[in-house]
Amino acid sequence: MIDDAIAWKSELVKVADRLEAKTKQVRSTDRTSSLIERDFVVAAYAIRKLVETQSVSGELRQRQFPIRRFDRSGHPPDPLDPADIADCYDFDNGRRGMLSVAELCQEILHSFVFAFFCGESADLFDGVYVSADRGGGAKYVYLVLASDFIALCADMGTEL
Numbered sequence: 001m002i003d004d005a006i007a008w009k010s011e012l013v014k015v016a017d018r019l020e021a022k023t024k025q026v027r028s029t030d031r032t033s034s035l036i037e038r039d040f041v042v043a044a045y046a047i048r049k050l051v052e053t054q055s056v057s058g059e060l061r062q063r064q065f066p067i068r069r070f071d072r073s074g075h076p077p078d079p080l081d082p083a084d085i086a087d088c089y090d091f092d093n094g095r096r097g098m099l100s101v102a103e104l105c106q107e108i109l110h111s112f113v114f115a116f117f118c119g120e121s122a123d124l125f126d127g128v129y130v131s132a133d134r135g136g137g138a139k140y141v142y143l144v145l146a147s148d149f150i151a152l153c154a155d156m157g158t159e160l
Helices: 005-020 032-054 100-109 147-157
Strands: 064-071 097-100 111-116 127-131 142-143
Touching: 005 147, 032 097, 032 100, 032 127, 032 142, 032 147, 064 100, 064 147, 097 100, 100 127, 100 142, 111 142, 127 147, 142 147
Parallel strands: none
Antiparallel strands: 064 097, 064 142, 111 127, 127 142
């Protein structure tokens, strides 16, 4: 157990609120992108800490997180610009899958690729692409929907 799980949980609620606001934000800047990435990383660290110290229920620790996985179809992402992934992956043929909460945190915390996804709503932030696969040239990338990640943060943050 950690001494003060409430502080970690409280931060997750704040992250959920900030990310929710970002999904509705029409105008985006480089600063917005940095804040979103920061919130994903801070939340992943807090979630991992709560899971590893068993400060959340078994149900939350064992939760499976929905993702879409895309295989690499071209050259690996450029190490100097790993967010430029448009020509690197087969985005027409994603596969649904699940990651454990611990695996999800690993992908976010050790991401080589961290790129933004704007889906159905033209310029609105809908999720992120992440891949921690450094050694293999990022053979695949995961799409993490913002709504699913926000729900995980809120659930972990509000659990008594």
